Amino acid sequence: MKNxxxxxxxxxxxxxxxxxxGYIILIPKTTANEINRFETIPEKPNDFDAYTREIWGxxxxxxxxxxxxxxxxxEFYGSTWxxxxxxxxxxxxxxxxxxYGQGNMPREISYTLTGFKKGNEFELCTFFHNGFGVWTYQxxxxxxxxxxxxxxxxTPNELTMSPTFPVFxxxxxxxxxxxxxxKKDIPEGSYxxxxxxxxxxxxxxxxxxxxxxxxxxxKDKYKEECYSFLNNFxxxxxxxxxxxxxxxxxxTYQSSEPLLKLGITIK
Amino acid sequence: MNRKIxxxxxxxxxxxxxxxxxxYDSSSPYTVTMNFIVGEDTSFTVALAGIETTIDxxxxxxxxxxxxxxxxxxxxxxxxxxxxxxxxxxxxxxHELNVTTDFVxxxxxxxxxxxxxxxxxxxxxxxxxSVPSSxxxxxxxxxxxxxxxxxxxxxxxxxxxxxx
Numbered sequence: 314m315k316n317x318x319x320x321x322x323x324x325x326x327x328x329x330x331x332x333x334x335g336y337i338i339l340i341p342k343t344t345a346n347e348i349n350r351f352e353t354i355p356e357k358p359n360d361f362d363a364y365t366r367e368i369w370g371x372x373x374x375x376x377x378x379x380x381x382x383x384x385x386x387x388e389f390y391g392s393t394w395x396x397x398x399x400x401x402x403x404x405x406x407x408x409x410x411x412x413y414g415q416g417n418m419p420r421e422i423s424y425t426l427t428g429f430k431k432g433n434e435f436e437l438c439t440f441f442h443n444g445f446g447v448w449t450y451q452x453x454x455x456x457x458x459x460x461x462x463x464x465x466x467x468t469p470n471e472l473t474m475s476p477t478f479p480v481f482x483x484x485x486x487x488x489x490x491x492x493x494x495x496k497k498d499i500p501e502g503s504y505x506x507x508x509x510x511x512x513x514x515x516x517x518x519x520x521x522x523x524x525x526x527x528x529x530x531x532k533d534k535y536k537e538e539c540y541s542f543l544n545n546f547x548x549x550x551x552x553x554x555x556x557x558x559x560x561x562x563x564x565t566y567q568s569s570e571p572l573l574k575l576g577i578t579i580k
Numbered sequence: 581m582n583r584k585i586x587x588x589x590x591x592x593x594x595x596x597x598x599x600x601x602x603x604y605d606s607s608s609p610y611t612v613t614m615n616f617i618v619g620e621d622t623s624f625t626v627a628l629a630g631i632e633t634t635i636d637x638x639x640x641x642x643x644x645x646x647x648x649x650x651x652x653x654x655x656x657x658x659x660x661x662x663x664x665x666x667x668x669x670x671x672x673x674x675h676e677l678n679v680t681t682d683f684v685x686x687x688x689x690x691x692x693x694x695x696x697x698x699x700x701x702x703x704x705x706x707x708x709x710s711v712p713s714s715x716x717x718x719x720x721x722x723x724x725x726x727x728x729x730x731x732x733x734x735x736x737x738x739x740x741x742x743x744x
Binding site: 368369371374390391392393395396397399400401406408409410411412413414415416417418419420421422423424425426427428429430433435442444445446447449551552555556559561565566570576578 | 609610611612613614615616617618619620621622623624625626627628629630631632633658662664665666667668671713714716738739741742743
């Protein structure tokens, strides 16, 4: 009987030890100095991988129906995010300031429309995001190329993307709705529509500059992280003080690749 | 993410089965079918040195030579800008100015040494013919001034990228 109790106590202690080791290894720790870069991002749904598999595999075709718990995850942007993670977040270079840059997912969508006549319309959605490692609020205007047959309405067409560094702020990525209406009966054939980003209007930028300046930023955390990489408190103090709450007109640096290509075949 | 292509199936039953893909109005029936979606993007990030959001040259005199832009430090290997291809296709990067200014010559290099065979002006010039995904390109600049005008002269600098 005594031996049995001893064995039970032994097993109990071993169990506690395994649980403790598991806790130490598996539970991510956040020290007082460590920034939680993803605090504003909703919890990732546990079927996230299944959804992204279907979305980018073509099984789930209506991007407008996808809820923000999915598209607000950096992982939603696939290898784009994987490429950026090491570059900008694991070993950030505080001597450089990510000022410009943007991306859009998906890059290209193709549709076939049958029986599409004057006045008919359909909607699609896309996800426009600030560049990874960018610590500015970037204003953009989204525009479509002129087309004889299609009227294209983009909502929102003027917007500000929030920073993705040092933390992902609300609004770092946004769902864009594109409504396409036939201006007239469209002859059969293939048509290419292009969506691009340019700088927003001067008045928009003026208002956004004021709005961004009124924001509250917990920059002490950023200074601590900067110091942990540059080991120069004065320089970090100066850098962070000059970088915080900065609005810039995006679209200054352009990719010749359009933000989104839409291929439409009329039958 | 690899390029994904979904080949269209034109069977009527299949199209009707794709909820949310088609729209239908009895007075004006039509169908919308997605053929394919390319789940990738050509995103990029441009980082500037220090606290710069523009590239500013401040010559000490009207004839200063090999002036570095503010915050660039070629001796310390700090470029004025780094361009990172965060997308998932190779990019060819070029740059240019919208006008050529007669009192200043600007050279550029992806290394921290001056190379006056690489001139930045209103003619498009190559930064790198093929930047792979997740790679970064540094850009250093220097300016030679000759009887420069006083005051501020603003010139638009543009980076272009195409898939390589």
